[in-house]
Structures are given as C-alpha cells and as structure tokens.
Amino acid sequence: MVAVAAIVVGAVPVVSQDLNLPVEQVGVDVGMMVGQVVEHHLTGCHLVLITTTQHSHTFSNIIRQFSEDVEAGMVVDAGWAFSQNQLTQDNLVQGLWGDSRTTCRGLILDLTISNSIDVAFRFLESAKLWKHSETRVVVVGGTAGVKDVLLHHSLRNTVHALYLALHDLTLHTSAHLGKLGLRTVLPQEDSLSERVLLYRRCLYCNNGQADVQLILQKTLSQGLFQDQFQNFRGHRLRIVTVPYFPYMDYVRRRDVRGGIVEPRDSLDIRIITSFSHVLNFTIDLFAEPDRSFGDERDGNFSGMIGQLQREETDFSTIVAPTTGRLKVVEYLRAYPSDVMAVTSLKPSLLPAHLSLIRPFSGDLWFALLWSVVAWGVLMWVLQRVWQLVAGGRSVKFNTALLYGWGALLEQPPRDPSVSASGQMLVGWWLVFCLVIATGFRSSLIAHLTVQGKSSSLDYFEDLVSQGNWRWATEPWLYKGAAYEYFAKHTDPVVNQIFKGMEVMEADEALQKVMAGGFSLIDFKNYISVIVASRYTDSLGNTPFYISNKEISVLAAFGWGVR
Template sequence: MSGEVAMYGRCLHCAARKVGILYLDSWTPEKGFLRRVDILRELFSNFHGHVFETVTMDFAPFIDYTRTIDEPGGVTIPKDSMDVRILKEAARLFNFSFIMREPKDNQWGYLLENGSWTGTVGTIQRSEADFSMMLSVTWERTYAVTFTRAYYVEPMTFVMRKPGPLPQWQAPIKPFTWDTWIYLLVVTVFSGPLLWVIFKLTPARHFLEEEAKKPKSKALNSGIAIEEQDLSFGEVCLYMIAPLLGQPSPFLLRSSSGKTFCCLWWFFCFLATTLYRGSLIACLTVPEVSPTLDTLEELADSNIKWGMLNTYGSDYQLFRASTVPVYMKLFKKMHFHGERDSMELVLRGGYAFISWKTYFRNIIVRDYSDKNRQTKIRIAREEFFPGGFGWSFPKGSPYTESFDRLFQRIIEAGLIKQWMKDLISLSASGSTASTSSSSSSSSAAEGEENSLQAFTVYHLQGTFYLLVGGYSLAGLVLIAEIFFGNNK
C-alpha cells in the first residue's frame, strides 16, 4: 500500500460559525502521521471564532457586569472580575467570542419537585446556553449539568452590624461584677456593728482625756476626735463608710483590737477604691460593647431576624433540603431580599445576612467602608458549607474537557489566588476614591475624632443618675422626718 491518506473530522465551529469539515492530519506508510498531534484534542482546541452564549448572575468579585436592560434575562456587558478574566483567557486560547446574559428568572437555580431546575442551572439543563460561569458545585446539580473542576473553594458565613457600646448609665456599676457588689455591701454593713461591739467590750480609753471632756456636738462640728463611748451605733456605722469615700475617720483609736480592726478595714477600702477608680476610668474611656453572635446556633437562639439573597442558589437549596436541626430552624424564619436591601437591614441592626465569605469581603470594602477601611459591618467567625465554584455545561457537552484543562493550568499557575487578591484590592481602592471627594469637608471632624476626647454627658450619665437618685432619697427622708416630727 502506498500513497498519502488524509484525515478529516467534523468541525462543530468552523468558518462562518457553522458545522463543517476540518483537516486533521495526513498519514503515509513511510512516515506515518505527519502532524503528530492529538487528533481528539485538536477538535476542541480551536473554535474558529464561534460565538458562545454563556449565562451567569452578578456576584462580585467572581462575576461583575452591567445590564443593558432593566429586566433580567438580557445581554450584559462584562466588567473586570474573576470569571470574566478566566473567560477572556479561554477566548484568547481557544479562539472564540462570547455573549453574556442573565437567566430569565434571575435565579441561580434550585430543584423543583418535578426534577427540573430553575435559574442558571435550568438554563444549562435545557441547553438554552452553551455553558454557565461561576456556579456552586453541589451533589444535586451534578445530575442536571456537568461541572468543570472547582477553581475556588468558598465557605458560607453571615454578617451583622458591629456591636455598639452598652448604655453608659451602667458605667458606675460595671467595674465590679454583681457578686462583687454583694460581697462589698455585706462587708460594709457588718463592719460598723463589729467595730461598735469592740468599742463596747474593750475597757480601754481610746481618746485623750482633755479632748473627751469637750461637748459632743462641739467636738463633732470642729472635727476633733471624740471618745468612742459617746458614739451611737448609727454613727459608728456611718464612720465606717468614710474610707470607702476617700475620707479619714473622725476618731483616734488607742486599743490594739480597735487599731487592728480599723487598719485592716482601711487597707481593704484602699484596695477596693483603687481598683474601682482604675476600672471605672477604663469603662468610661473604652465602653464595653454588647455581646456578638458568631455561630449558627447562637443566631438561631437569638431574637434577631436573618435572611439571604432572593436569587435562590445553592445556599437556598442547602437550608431548604437539609435535615440538620439548626438549618431547619433557620429556614423556617428565613427572609429573602436583594443585596442592597439586605445590607441596609444589617446596618439598621437586629438582622443577620447569610451568604458567601469572599462575597462579603468584597462588598464590605467596596460599598460599606470609609477611606480608612473602617466599617460598621462584622463578619461572623463561624464558616460552614464550604463549596467549590466551577463552570457548568449541558450533559454530554464536548467542550467540558477543554475548559477543564484550562482551569487546571490556571490553578497550577497560581492565577486564581493572585487575581482574587487584585480584585479585592481594586474594590477597596475604588471605595477609597469614591469617598475621597468628601474628605476635605470632613477633615476637621476627623481630626477631632482622632484626637483625645473629653468626657461628655453621655459618658457621665450614670453619675448624674446616681446624683438624682441620691437627691430623691434625701427628699423622701426629709418628708418622712417632717411627717413623723422627728427632725434630727
């Protein structure tokens, strides 16, 4: 046998973007195959300018675009994002162009009772588009579409408004815990009677004779020490409170028992008041914040509301079909809103927004941070349902393997991590640029905010409440004295 044998294959995307015949290779008995290429791989390494139609949803930083019409389902204009970078690289390598559009129902897609899917998944399942871009790979979806390898693994979490400071009227009592206050009250109440018992049981004279001969009222008014036997039980109890208020005792002790008791009491008062002052200053300068929620269990047991995006994706499918008790409990009270409405509810407080972590990182630095990267939004610590993101193709699609190899090359080159880092930085820099225009008008306020702040009425409201309460109590005592005719 002699001569040359030419091999041709069926080209799905040849000239004029139609099905045609493509030359593959030639074979001769002497030299064998001349081009020595992988014939099967060559079929889908060049699409000859074919226009692919891809369906996707807006989910920055993975996918970002601008709508050409207000209604969902229309063609979109791609913007710089992770999957758009991958798509452009694939278009350059495989020689094709593309059209991006949204699914008609504006949903990622969830499984219906009849076995069909809505949204992006349903569009690919019915072959109404050539492939979809970023889509969460789940076990249920693999029965409807074919996925590429996952190029990004992403966990879910939730965000809430950062906790604010607790009411400052509680500042005077915050330095000590409630059990400490109770112990301090008990010790103070019993210290007076104990000292009074020492006064009565000891035979020693505790004061100078010439000072004790002076009238009692005159001695008290002049601040001179008086004889302990002339003190009443109530006066001794009141005198024991003086060290707690930073005041000296009005009497001088001579007995060893009295000196020992009072020395220990004054030392105890010195330590207690020193610790209280230091802790009070800390509470006033750095107010304690309200407790935070970091787990789904804490969220489910709280009295706040929670919700997720109304695009009904894999997150919706997870909570809808899960038999895990905490997921079932959360799904019963789940709310569904768009991105902007969800974040507005978070900023108002009392609402938790459940979605993907990188998605939160991006929108927080892009839309909800000031030029100093400060934000009022807090990402919870718990991460759950880590899922992979990939592209989906209709079942039996001949293109899946070519795109799968491309994803592998991009992952091995480290481009995914680098691109994600760049995109988050671009979102942050865009947020900084958008807020810089107003920086000149607020510079004075920012300078004041960054400087040392003086205490305001807000910080000292607890002190004023104590003062008003003391005045009220004194007024009630005065009324009682007048009523009972027992003025002292």
C-alpha cells in the first residue's frame, strides 16, 4: 500500500484574532508545522498542493517550506481547475497522483478562505481521492470546522487524517471539548505548541464509528499515524455474498431478495469468524439478489462487484479477479482457483462377447487386413515375374492371399514360394505374424480376465468428439469471469463448447446426465459436494463420474473490497 498525505489548511485568521497574533506570524507557524510533518512523515513523497486562493500568508509559507525539501510536486488552484473545460480537468486529474511507479504521495489542500471548503472537497471528489484509501490527511486551520472536515464524505475511505488547528485557550476546558463533541487523548508530555492543537480522525473509536480525537503531543516526529485496523471496536461490516459451497453457504432468514441471511459453516465463514474475534468487528451478511458475481456493461458492474463499485457494501466473499473488476475494487487473494470438471455417467462395462475384437482397435484391425492383402499381392507379383523370367510353375493369387491369412492365424497352408525372393518374403511374413499373434493373445487374456469399460470423458475434446453429445453449465456460474473465459477464448474446441453450451440448474442437468448423452460442466469442488451429498448412497456408490483432468479457467479466488 502506498502512503498518500493530504494536508488541509483551514480558516486561520479568525483564531489569530483570538490570540492577538499578526496574520504573518500565523502563516509562519502553520508553514513550520506543515514542514515538520513533511520532514518526518512524507520525505521523498510526490506532493500536490491544492489551494482555493494564492493570496494568503499560509499558502506562501507552505510553498517556502516545500521549496527546500520536496523533490517533486504540483500546485493546483481548485477554483481555476473547475473553470476549465472537461478535457483539461481530466488531464489534470490523470497526472495529479503521479504514475504507477509512485510509491508515496502527498496532497496539501489550502482552505484559508473559510467559504472555499465546498469547492476544495468537490475537487477532491472529482480527483478520486476516495480511491487512495492510504491517504494521510493532516488538516490545518480553525477549531470550528474540525469535525466537518475530518468526517467529510470525500474522506470516507481515508485511513489516516490529522488536523492542525490554531490553539484556542477555551479548548483547555473539558466542558468546551464536550460541546465540540471531540474525543480526547491527552499524553503526559507538554502541548505541541502554544498556538497549535492537533486532532486525529479515528475510524472506529466511537463504538465502531468514525470520530475525532484531540491529541496533545510534544513533537510531530512520531506517533501521528497509527495502525487503526488492530481493533475495529465492534464496527459492523456489511458483506455481500452468493452461495458457493464449500466456500460460502447460508440460509435465508425470510423470503426477501437480497436480504440478510444466516451464515452456515463454510470456509469463508470460518475465516471471517476468526478475523472478527481477533479484530473485534461484527458482520451483516447480505445475499446478492441475482446470485451474480459481477458482469460489466459500459464500465458499470452488476452483482457483488457492482455493489462494491457503488460503495453499497464493505467487501464481498469469494470472487475471481478480472482486468475490468480490478479497476473498480481492491482484491484480497484467499484461495487457489477452483478448476472446472466434466460430470458424466460413469464408464459402463463393455459387452463380454466383444472381448475377441477389443484387444486391437479398429484402426489396427483395418491395418492388419490391408497388410494381408498387400502381402498376398506382392507375393503373387514376385512369383509371376519369376515364372516369366526363369519358367517353372506359377502361383495363383488366391493361394498367396490365403497363405498370408493362414499364417496370421498360425495355421499356414503349404509354402507357395517357388523362388528365393518368395521364400525370403514368406520368412519375414512369418516373423510379423508371430509378433502380432503374441500381442493379440496377451491382450485377449487381459480382456477376458477383467471386463473392459467405456472410455471416460475428461476433456472438452472428449465431449466434442462424441457426436450428438450435449453439455450444460449453471446460470449463476455462466456469468462474469467464467463466461469471459468461454466467450473470449481463441481455441476452436473451447469455441465449440461455448456455442453448444446450455444453461440449467445442477439438479436438472444431473438428471439429463443420468439419461445419457449429456454432461455437466461445473467447478470441481462445488459439484463434488453436490454429488456426494445428494447422489451418493451410504456405500459411496454414485452413477456420476467427475473428470480427474482439471480445466483451469480462473487465476485465483478471493474477497473483493470496495
């Protein structure tokens, strides 16, 4: 995770009057404080300074501090940016956060004019600050707007946020702090400065909700940005899910589409339960109404990914990453991907009376027949040529052909050869017949001992080669990443599977599988559970065969995070 900082400078002139200090001195103080934060926490970061006015002492002093220490950065006038055409704004936002090599970013937002806060936050929203949840926000300004700024919707995904406010003496009284509704952390050390107070946005300190703390520390060198994810303090997370056992399973509490569901024992629930005990959070589990992982249309997603994209939920259970999905959600890898398998009827026993021909395949039987004919023709031609040259008796064609066949059956008739070349040809044919007969005899014994079975269907190629074979998959699966695999694949076999794919529920498809000539394509872990629980007897017998060959479709499984 990259570190991003946002320093928000607020309405300081009002407080400077309370302290009877010159405006110039206030600007110097703020500039020095910001410089300390940058020096200790943002060294080497790509910094962006956004202001709504370039005519303030605060702005000038911040620029003066950065001119000495900052290696790279940008200065943007939010009001000017909004006055430009859309193309200029898009180009500005595109280069605002640096490039993919930027590992640390800083944003400084000058809100010296108190009525410019709305303009500044509108710009932050258009610049998609909410996509950079690692942003470290340091707010500098008056105490009146602390809570409004630190809890502003534009900072909803910001993990770290600080607010440097000019010191108002009345804030020392606990009664006044209570009126502001600010939570207080008061260490033993002296205050940070006689004129500056430090506030921090805490994500879960108000019974699991975001709130603001007042912090009095001696320096800005350490302890400003703490890990806030060790204790969620009972925060309630909203989780969207689809049933996909063994990864996720639930029972609906009531017959309402997309309502809260009751989780059942499954892998994701075990992991979430373990995390909740350690990190102290609770969950509300919601079913995705259409049981959809997420399909993209014009950059907008449906299903679980769509809820994350619209920030309607905090995270989703198991989902596969794709190029499009990774543009709108974060992804936590949890499992290796489930592979696809072909579910068909178990291979059946072959008829016993066909054991005599099963030792050799059809191609080999055809090759043997062709060999007998070819040898007989060659034998007859050689003997015929010898007769024409040297004289002597002739050899009939049927005699040569029957000798070749008889030798193959180990019952050869009288040797028909009348020449040395014919005898040589007969000798090699006898050797060939010995090899073939030995192989046939041993294979025949094996087939008579163990009855053969029909071939199993393991690959997509096996389905395509069957002829008049049909296949299907489930409607909830044939969406999102799995659908993209079939729709965009360049292999001709996969394209043929895609064109012939039918869509139906698992139970309906398995009934068709039992009728024959049909297969179900589904994720292996998922369909294995269904077959074992619904179609297997107490002795472990089942009519289905789930292919041992694995077909990888997805890269990995994990959780999606908004």
